[in-house]
Amino acid sequence: MITMKKGLIKWFSGMTIGALLLTTAGCGGGAAPTANSGSQGGEAAKIGVISYLTGGGAAYGQAIKEGLDLAKEEINAQGKVKVDLIYEDSRGDKTEAINAINKLINKDNVVGIIGPTLSGEMFAAGPIADQAGVPIMGTSTTAEGIPALGNFVFRNALPEFLAVPQAVEKAISTYNLKKVAVMYSNNNDWAVSGYKTIESTLKKNGIEIVATETFADKDTDYSAQLTKIASLKPDAVMVSSLYQEASLVLKKAREIGITVPFVGTNGFNSPELIKIAGPAADGAIVASPWFPGKQDEKVQKFIADYKAKYNNKVPDQFAAQAYDALYIYASALEQAGSTTDRQKLRDSIAAIKGFQGVTGKFAFDEKREPVMSATVLIIKDGQFTELK
Amino acid sequence: MAILLNQYYLQIAVFVMVNAILGVSIYLTLSTGQLSLGNAGFMSIGAYTCAILTVKAGLPVYLAIPLGGLAASFISIIIGFPALRLTGIYLAIATLGFGEVVRVIVLNLKITNGALGISGIPTLGTKIGKILSSFGLSKFGGFSAQQVSTLLVLVILLLVLAFLIFFCIRLNRSRVGRAFAAIKADESAAEAMGINTTYYKLLAFALGALIAGIAGGLSAHLTFFIGPKDFAYHRTVEILLYAVLGGSDLVIGPIVGALILTLLPEVLRSASNYRLMIYGALLVTMMAFRPQGLISEETVRYWKGKLGRGSKQ
Numbered sequence: 001m002i003t004m005k006k007g008l009i010k011w012f013s014g015m016t017i018g019a020l021l022l023t024t025a026g027c028g029g030g031a032a033p034t035a036n037s038g039s040q041g042g043e044a045a046k047i048g049v050i051s052y053l054t055g056g057g058a059a060y061g062q063a064i065k066e067g068l069d070l071a072k073e074e075i076n077a078q079g080k081v082k083v084d085l086i087y088e089d090s091r092g093d094k095t096e097a098i099n100a101i102n103k104l105i106n107k108d109n110v111v112g113i114i115g116p117t118l119s120g121e122m123f124a125a126g127p128i129a130d131q132a133g134v135p136i137m138g139t140s141t142t143a144e145g146i147p148a149l150g151n152f153v154f155r156n157a158l159p160e161f162l163a164v165p166q167a168v169e170k171a172i173s174t175y176n177l178k179k180v181a182v183m184y185s186n187n188n189d190w191a192v193s194g195y196k197t198i199e200s201t202l203k204k205n206g207i208e209i210v211a212t213e214t215f216a217d218k219d220t221d222y223s224a225q226l227t228k229i230a231s232l233k234p235d236a237v238m239v240s241s242l243y244q245e246a247s248l249v250l251k252k253a254r255e256i257g258i259t260v261p262f263v264g265t266n267g268f269n270s271p272e273l274i275k276i277a278g279p280a281a282d283g284a285i286v287a288s289p290w291f292p293g294k295q296d297e298k299v300q301k302f303i304a305d306y307k308a309k310y311n312n313k314v315p316d317q318f319a320a321q322a323y324d325a326l327y328i329y330a331s332a333l334e335q336a337g338s339t340t341d342r343q344k345l346r347d348s349i350a351a352i353k354g355f356q357g358v359t360g361k362f363a364f365d366e367k368r369e370p371v372m373s374a375t376v377l378i379i380k381d382g383q384f385t386e387l388k
Numbered sequence: 389m390a391i392l393l394n395q396y397y398l399q400i401a402v403f404v405m406v407n408a409i410l411g412v413s414i415y416l417t418l419s420t421g422q423l424s425l426g427n428a429g430f431m432s433i434g435a436y437t438c439a440i441l442t443v444k445a446g447l448p449v450y451l452a453i454p455l456g457g458l459a460a461s462f463i464s465i466i467i468g469f470p471a472l473r474l475t476g477i478y479l480a481i482a483t484l485g486f487g488e489v490v491r492v493i494v495l496n497l498k499i500t501n502g503a504l505g506i507s508g509i510p511t512l513g514t515k516i517g518k519i520l521s522s523f524g525l526s527k528f529g530g531f532s533a534q535q536v537s538t539l540l541v542l543v544i545l546l547l548v549l550a551f552l553i554f555f556c557i558r559l560n561r562s563r564v565g566r567a568f569a570a571i572k573a574d575e576s577a578a579e580a581m582g583i584n585t586t587y588y589k590l591l592a593f594a595l596g597a598l599i600a601g602i603a604g605g606l607s608a609h610l611t612f613f614i615g616p617k618d619f620a621y622h623r624t625v626e627i628l629l630y631a632v633l634g635g636s637d638l639v640i641g642p643i644v645g646a647l648i649l650t651l652l653p654e655v656l657r658s659a660s661n662y663r664l665m666i667y668g669a670l671l672v673t674m675m676a677f678r679p680q681g682l683i684s685e686e687t688v689r690y691w692k693g694k695l696g697r698g699s700k701q
Contacts, residue, residue, distance in 0.1 A: 053661060054661055054664055088657070089657075089661070089663075091664075094611055094613060094615075094618065095403060095611065096653070098399060098403075098611060099396070099399060099400060099403070099653075099654055102395050102396040102399045102400075103396045103654075103657070105395065105396075106394045106395040106396040107394060107396050120505060120613065120615050120617065123505070123507040123508075123612060123613035124611045124612050124613045126612075127511075127612045128612075131514070131534060132395070132534065143504070145507065149508075186495065186496070186502065186503060187492075187495050187503050187616070188503055189502075189503040189504045189505060189615060189617075191503070192502055192503045192504055193504060
């Protein structure tokens with residue numbers, strides 16, 4: 001009996017460790033270690049970056065890192081200010097993010113921080129930066145209430161509650177919507193927050209919601225929800241989820257004959273959506289601050305440089321916002337005239353007005369929320385185009 | 389000294405303490421030979437109860453944390469009656485299922501704010517900092533108020549942990565502890581000897597849940613934010629690993645396990661993207677060469693003998 005129990009524990013732990021190793025071996029991202037990218041010159045401003053570099057969301061962290069690296073090279077080449085980036089991985093985990101932020105602030109003595117990637121991590125890490133008096137800026141944290149964490153907490157990610165209504169209202173006016181169905185992933189904090197915005201925008205515009213269906217992240221079968229929606233014949237379907245689920249929803253919906261437009265939250269705003277859903281993605285609408293097809297010199301130059309540096313990869317929104325974030329830091333550092341004074345840096349970030357980035361004109365309001373406009377996009381023949 | 393009081397190191401030490409407390413909780417259920425994987429579930433009940441009590445009901449932290457523990461313990465008794473009829477792998481799966489159920493319930497309740505989680509939880513550090521500044525203290529011989537309050541949090545956690553270790557050592561030498569050991573060695577024999585196995589198994593289960601709940605409450609008040617993702621399956625595995633790595637014979641085993649497994653990812657930070665691979669490889673090596681865990685009763689006996697105090701034992 002004793003040996004049996006011990007054997008069982010041993011067996012279980014063996015399996016667990018095996019699984020752990022498998023999952024960890026899957027990450028890594030293949031990039032060379034860049035814990036300390038070396039400082040150039042004495043007066044380079046040290047900026048810490050907390051990003052989701054290994055694990056399930058490493059694609060986001062990788063895009064952010066690529067955007068930042070490109071911006072760093074350009075800024076250092078221009079020579080007005082010198083910046084040095086110190087990367088820390090958070091694995092998308094809040095305790096890791098807390099440890100990383102404490103290391104950056106107290107051990108590396110950074111002047112400012114970019115990151116973390118997820119809103120949940122920011123809720124845990126933001127207050128620490130605020131207490132220590134270090135400016136922190138999220139490039140992808142779109143949940144409501146992030147800058148309210150403290151005076152030192154900023155973001156240049158267009159929050160869902162500003163972007164989503166633009167897409168919804170544009171769809172209402174373009175397609176003359178009367179009744180719609182709503183679907184969302186109910187175990188994803190970010191998708192739930194997007195759903196709430198959709199719901200309130202629809203209510204404000206007096207649109208009837210004929211059905212609200214939920215699913216969970218990583219679900220693969222949506223036939224039950226979509227069959228129900230199809231029977232109700234809505235004018236449009238609004239979906240709040242990440243691109244993996246959104247693409248499968250679109251595929252299934254087209255398969256069972258729902259041909260109405262789909263309006264999505266930021267999850268729709270990914271080239272991956274088109275890749276996975278194929279022709280089913282046509283008619284999907286999303287509002288995005290980042291639109292690679294924009295006829296703007298700055299945007300086109302950024303895309304060309306990015307492609308040159310990273311094997312012809314088209315930058316996504318995460319890369320673009322990270323790229324802008326470092327430029328915002330650089331211009332604030334220039335204004336502050338110091339590469340070590342955290343308070344001065346904070347004040348000059350807060351004072352940023354009329355900044356022209358690849359995601360458009362940019363400023364912070366008095367609540368440290370970004371003021372920027374989004375373009376409403378629709379997928380047509382496998383391409384994002386502006387919805388006019 | 390100034391280097392050691394760096395906020396970064398203090399914060400890691402705080403997480404080590406919380407994980408060590410979780411290590412004690414898994415030790416207690418393992419001490420009756422029960423492989424329970426519900427600890428993350430109990431932790432989440434403790435954390436959410438405690439956070440809701442302080443954020444929404446305005447209860448003081450020192451009351452909310454024990455209440456969170458009691459809530460977890462109460463639930464553990466309810467599910468313990470049917471679940472503890474199972475043994476071995478069946479119990480493991482039942483408790484694992486329980487953890488998932490808790491996570492899904494938390495995800496769908498309004499009071500827990502679903503997937504968005506609860507943010508803006510006042511931390512112990514800021515609370516202590518406020519008390520200190522109300523006494524007009526803001527600088528302590530070159531250390532900032534933040535450092536001092538984190539240090540005080542660390543001291544409090546250390547005291548909790550010390551009490552738990554003391555409690556476990558005393559428990560082992562008591563009637564209850566002997567009953568636990570008997571059940572672990574052979575449940576049928578223990579029952580034949582007149583031990584009420586259901587009672588003792590349930591007791592160990594409830595004690596483990598109480599401590600996990602308290603650890604959950606503490607962690608909620610150390611990280612500003614809790615969400616359902618924090619208490620998913622991988623957290624259970626982490627807690628179990630403390631006992632597997634450190635050894636589950638003695639209470640000090642899971643604590644050492646928690647210390648190593650919390651420090652390791654931080655120590656390996658310089659290895660950047662490879663750190664989790666190194667972490668996994670170390671665990672595999674460890675299992676290959678010391679499957680019983682780092683610290684077992686033989687280890688203690690060996691070192692006592694070596695240090696010339698073997699005769700006392």
